[in-house]
Amino acid sequence: MAFHLRAATERDRLFARTLTHEAMIGYYRQYGLVWSDNGFDAAWAGRENLLICNDDAVMGFISVSRDSRALYIRELHLLETCRKQGAGGWVLEQMARKAQAQGLLRLTVFKTNPARRLYERHGLSIVGEEDCFWRMERECRAG
Template identity: 75%
Template structure:
């Protein structure tokens, strides 16, 4: 499959919000966290957002932020029917390349989220924990 990233627009916000809620609501309930559509929308507006595509089909999205030290994956969600096709691994490699200028790729994942196995396979390592989350990172240096 030939995956590519397409810049997300404000018109993609409802898709991203619904996909995130669908993927994360069980974790929010389990850990007593509150979901906020408004909170998601505010975060979306302040981030770099990309749709994950195959040809013209949208498979999911990724939301990023950065500081002087790292590129942060804030959201990475795939439609359930599109999981297991290799797009997640491909996106993580693209983000590792993007993070080379800063040196580190970071994310936070719920401890019981199966996606953590994908992150570990992609070279990320657990560097800390907070309540129900693992903090993970991958050092990304240009060769």
């Protein structure tokens, strides 16, 4: 497999929003949260958005932001047919490298989301909780 990331464009926003909605709506319902297309679109505009690809095929996308201390994974979603092929772990390792300038890789995950186990296998640990989310992080130092 030849996984790679490429910058998402405005043309990719609908794909990313639809994928995120499909992946997350069950958790939103479980925890009584309200999905907002406008909220997704506003967040999209302020983040770095990348498509996860295998050769020419788009498998999913990742959305990140950063501050002086951490790189934050805001969204990470794969098409259902593209899961369990190693792409999620590959993306996490790419983000860990990218986070070296800040020192930390951080994300939040719904407490009932089985993706938490993937994150733990790739060195992220639970460091706190907020309502229905676990806060997770991994130290990412260069060298």
